[in-house]
Amino acid sequence: MGTVVDDGKKEAQQEALQEAQQEAHGSLADLNPTVVFVLGGPGSGKGTQCANIVEHFGFTHLSAGDLLRAEIKSGSENGTMISDMIKEGKIVPSEVTIKLLERAMLENGNDKFLIDGFPRNEENRAAFEDVAKIEPSFVLYFDCSEEEMERRLLGRNQGREDDNVETIRKRFKVFQESSLPVIEYYNSKGKVRKIDARRPIEEVYESVKAIFAPKDEKAD
Ligand SMILES: Nc1ncnc2c1ncn2[C@@H]1O[C@H](COP(=O)(O)OP(=O)(O)OP(=O)(O)O)[C@@H](O)[C@H]1O
Ligand SMILES: Nc1ccn([C@H]2C[C@H](O)[C@@H](COP(=O)(O)O)O2)c(=O)n1
Numbered sequence: 456m457g458t459v460v461d462d463g464k465k466e467a468q469q470e471a472l473q474e475a476q477q478e479a480h481g482s483l484a485d486l487n488p489t490v491v492f493v494l495g496g497p498g499s500g501k502g503t504q505c506a507n508i509v510e511h512f513g514f515t516h517l518s519a520g521d522l523l524r525a526e527i528k529s530g531s532e533n534g535t536m537i538s539d540m541i542k543e544g545k546i547v548p549s550e551v552t553i554k555l556l557e558r559a560m561l562e563n564g565n566d567k568f569l570i571d572g573f574p575r576n577e578e579n580r581a582a583f584e585d586v587a588k589i590e591p592s593f594v595l596y597f598d599c600s601e602e603e604m605e606r607r608l609l610g611r612n613q614g615r616e617d618d619n620v621e622t623i624r625k626r627f628k629v630f631q632e633s634s635l636p637v638i639e640y641y642n643s644k645g646k647v648r649k650i651d652a653r654r655p656i657e658e659v660y661e662s663v664k665a666i667f668a669p670k671d672e673k674a675d
């Protein structure tokens with residue numbers, strides 16, 4: 456356990472890091488980016504469809520899960536905590552995930568982002584609003600049955616430690632209990648664009664395209 460002095464030092468180091476980062480890359484307020492949140496259950500196809508959107512509509516794709524997994528690999532002091540939470544299907548504290556998202560947005564330089572798998576719970580949503588002061592343009596919600604999502608996750612073969620039946624079931628429970636209320640919150644603000652994600656990839660993308668492309672323009 457850290458001492459009060461250690462904690463104070465850590466906080467000061469983090470603040471200095473944040474200041475250096477802002478000096479090098481500016482602040483989110485300066486960037487004022489367009490943000491689309493991409494939500495849906497585990498395996499609903501968020502990452503797959505984001506890759507299509509990036510290719511045709513000039514967005515940068517930031518997956519909160521990918522950023523957390525990269526943080527584990529980087530040997531960060533938070534790595535073990537993040538890894539343990541992901542294996543349990545739990546949601547990592549917002550301050551960790553938001554710092555990673557903020558840094559990725561500032562370093563990237565684009566001003567249009569698909570933020571995939573975030574906000575995952577009410578704490579994520581409120582903290583992001585507080586820190587980043589960004590309202591999403593809209594929320595893309597991929598709606599899919601658990602049966603189909605489980606089939607896809609078990610066939611994904613990317614070596615993810617959370618793609619096993621036990622963790623998948625926990626992730627479904629967290630999605631139902633914590634993530635759906637966030638989607639409902641944005642729905643009440645008229646911001647949700649719901650897509651039937653049970654269909655084949657190309658058919659799902661046709662619906663996605665219709666949301667991003669103005670009616671009289673066609674993307675490839
Ligand atoms: N519409 C689809 N039909 C069939 N398979 C699909 C479809 N969309 C994605 N897949 C496949 O399902 C698996 C999960 O897709 P993807 O990684 O895009 O989901 P995700 O929503 O990002 O999941 P996670 O939340 O776990 O990151 C992948 O193997 C992908 O190729
Ligand atoms: N906002 C987030 C997003 C993701 N995580 C953790 C917990 C998830 O089960 C895991 C994998 O995310 P995915 O790649 O499936 O989007 O990452 C989180 O804690 N907070």
Ligand SMILES: [Mg+2]
Nearest residue numbers: 501502518520
């Ligand atoms: Mg994904």
